Amino acid sequence: MLSDLPIRKIIHVDMDAFYASVEQMDHPELKGKPLAVGGSSKRGVVSAASYEARKFGVRSAMSGVKARRLCPDLIFVRPRFDRYHEISKKIRHIFHDYTDLVEPLSLDEAYLDVTQNKKGNPSATLIAKDIRARIFEEVGLTASAGISINKFIAKVASDYNKPNGQKTVTPEEVLQFLEDLDIRKFYGVGKVTAEKMYQLGIFTGKDLKSKSLEYLDSHFGKSGRYYYHVVRGIHNSAVTSNRIRKSLAAERTFSENLSSEVFMLEKLEHIAQEVSKRLTKSKVAGKTITLKIKYSDFTLQTRSKTLPYFISDKSIILETAKKLLYQETLQNSVRLLGISLSNLNTEKQHKPKDTKTVSVQLQFAF
Template sequence: MQPEFPTRKIIHVDMDAFYASVEQMDNPELKGKPIAVGGGGKRGVVSAASYEARTFGVKSAMAGTLAAKLCPELIFVRPRFERYSEISKKIRLIFFDYTDLVEPLSLDEAYLDVSENKKGNPSASLIAQEIRERILNEVGLTASAGISINKFIAKVASDYNKPNGQKTVNPEEVIPFLEALDIRKFYGVGKVTAEKMYQKGIFTGLDLKLKPLEYLEQHFGKSGQYYYNIVRGIHHSPVKPNRIRKSLAAERTFSENLSSEVFMIEKLEHIAEEVSKRLSKSQVAGKTVTLKIKYSDFTLQTRSKTLPYFISDKSIILETAKTLLYQEQLKNSVRLLGISLSNLNTQNTKSPQVQKTVSAQLKFDF
């Protein structure tokens, strides 16, 4: 018997190699060539790679020096985040032509709930196709999409026929789709968790489904319940059009490792100023200051302090960060410093619940 789901019509739209594609669109000389956005210089890190670069193994978060070794013809391009934000806003306006239930995840991806949409179109698959065509015609970029009954499955499906494709998982296909899925394709299962699952004989969704809840909680802690649910197609989270920001941060990677705390204080001052500006722009404040330290051996350390009041002022952020820096001796020279503010004064505000749950008993036209 097919289980019942709280069924919605969810589309996950994901732009294809967004930053790199924008650069290739704006500079025709880069089309068809392997490019990396960011990653230039000795200490640079790749923010995005074109599909031509990905064939060589170049990917985001990779050190630029390694990327250049993998692809000697790689072209490094300086990021232009204002331009990416400008394009993202144009794409988002297209989304709002179909529904107000749009939840952006980043500049290049978003969830849309089209269960009840402005076009009166009962087919989420046709809506996704139309949106992708409009993005191509009106913006000049390709996008991929996943369509299904909830956000989790739509997210997984959007990666299925990339680039410039889409995948629909109908209600009756949910369980077979998840059972056959490689565990690495499950959104929320990272590289480390996937390796742990492999060691325990969990390679596919079916393998995961055969493990009882007690077993998953014993070996994966609080995430065990999440894994137990998603492999059964259970994911009730609605599309949240007013996502509440949980933190705000800024960081800097240095061209030379820093070993003197005096020089680090100077860098922290600039970072604190940037965080303060972003807080002011977003009109928020926070109580918890976190100092992020990445050492020359790439190990990462965070130190946090929660204040009894909300702050947004640069001087207080800086003083708290300095206290955290001096909290204990540094393990090594430092290649990156970052400051984030969390426990924001936005988190007591709840997004309005405006969605309806559609009964799975109804004929569902995807």
Template sequence: MEEGIQYRKIIHIDMDAFYASVEQMDNPDLKGKPLAVGGSEVRGVVSAASYEARKFGVRSAMSGLQAKRNCPDLIFVKPRFDRYKEISRKIRKIFFEYTDLVEPLSLDEAYLDVTVNKKNNPSASLIAQEIRKRIFEEVGLTASAGISINKFVAKVASDYNKPNGQKTVNPKEVEAFLEKLDIKKFYGIGKVTAEKMYQLGVFTGYDLKQKPLEFLEKHFSNSGLYYYQICRGIHNSQVKPNRTIKSVGAERTFFENLSSEVFLEEKIISIANELEKRLQKSKIAGKTITLKLKYSDFTLQTRSKTLPYYISDKSLLIDVAKELLYQERLKDSVRLLGLSLHNLNNQESKKAEEPKQKSISIQLQFDFKGY
């Protein structure tokens, strides 16, 4: 990185196997055992897996049936989201004792900007260490942390010494750290994109760095600039305490596959009821309704319709969802049905995103003593 540049200090805190760890904490009989939250050995999808289960290849989003095949001794428990939210609130309360610049990504992870912090501590590494210690002592769970100059590098670093560890990447270490990293470890590069990069001879951050911007834009369109920047440690997105909700949804996985639209209509009604409750709680309405179908072979299909006005009432949600259901014939029997609302009215006051620029720059921030 450039000499004389003043960088931000960003911490990414990520709870270790959060849902599973909460279940093991609340039920000591589950400690040390392979555990899956959600799903079952017959139906459903795993929401989270304990580290004991991960040793057998059990992962989130895996079918319960496959998880049980991988780990015959796997224990399934039903998710308790109210309990997870309760624990998450306690953890965030700790975060806010250090900085008001906290950006939650989910119940179990968040970014913190501690460039200037309430403890007047110049060391982001020591702050992260203290936060992790307090989470363990006050909540009873372990967390991992990544510390660096921006959200991207901090996010990547938090996964480096999991579980119950932390990794600091100082400004001078950023490019060397990213150059050695397998491309699939880059946040924002999924399995499909990683495979495409492998085919193009890009296996590490160093390989990605050798590709000119024109090459990346040719093969990855609008994402090309993003890839060009992140392999150089450039990511100027600030920690945003009030993240705008972009969609609200609800879905159901069925005990038995459904092959008739008539049966799916009944499920749409119950899903719409749940979605309406979530919309009312958030005081949000939207224009774009999306119906999600997961078939018996696990292929996904979405069907969407955008209205000229905002809706949140379940009767309107049901009407549009049914219209989408009959838009075309089912490809196969359905194991999961979801309904979501996008293009929300909470985005009207949001400032328009700045146009993407091809000039590369590092945003200057505050002077400080180190990491």
């Protein structure tokens, strides 16, 4: 029952086309023009696209060649991650003026729990409006926000009035909002899952809600329970300011496709070195090594091995990755290799504090 859930005032702040907007801010001559942050070469990938470029269908993770084909006047700029980190840090300082419960998801988005906040403001809607105004005044960028009773609904809502807008879904509006929602808008429902849902006659939240837990479990496995609960407004994950890293990885895209494992060993050594360096810097170690292989036809394959002990040493990472590479024959020539380490020794060090449960009151200030 929704009325039995812990009620929180959650804001999800999402910067508008962050990387591209930073570039347009720093280079005024690029404002109003279709812009892609990333590479335009045969192997290049779009990291971010301005709203002017998105009108042509340009999206992040798209190949630079395809992006150029969709938008011949597209301007490519190289990413400047140091600058994006610098701007992100300024934005987070603003967040912390309102609450210490800030959970960053990436450089350009974060959850804020303002149930109890430093301003003593009972309205999460007004807090979100104030935060967005300060980001614009102090940083020079626009942001969008979603406000609701939990993280799931707040994240969905933040995409509702983009760019430079916000949407509040109050407790009494939650169930109707979710029932009316296109299934593609549900956070966690990707393109493949959406197509599967369409085939099952599930097009909206209302359609999803009509399915039993057993039905969703049988068709979607472990994810079925998640879909069953979120469409009913049930998502108890608390905002935590000390998110625990669950994996660490490095990967390389090659200028030419590689067709033999022998040619890949040198590449794997560099990747293993980078992973080891990042582990050492983060002061973590892990047990599960995963080799990621992306073929020239863009199909993706992963191979994993879990060791009985935690490791961060390059030589062990490399040796295990080599064994995974030779584990079975390659399906095609390879355009990308990656190594990740998961099952880290950080995962059981922290547990979020319990949140007191209170009943939903329709007059709850939002």
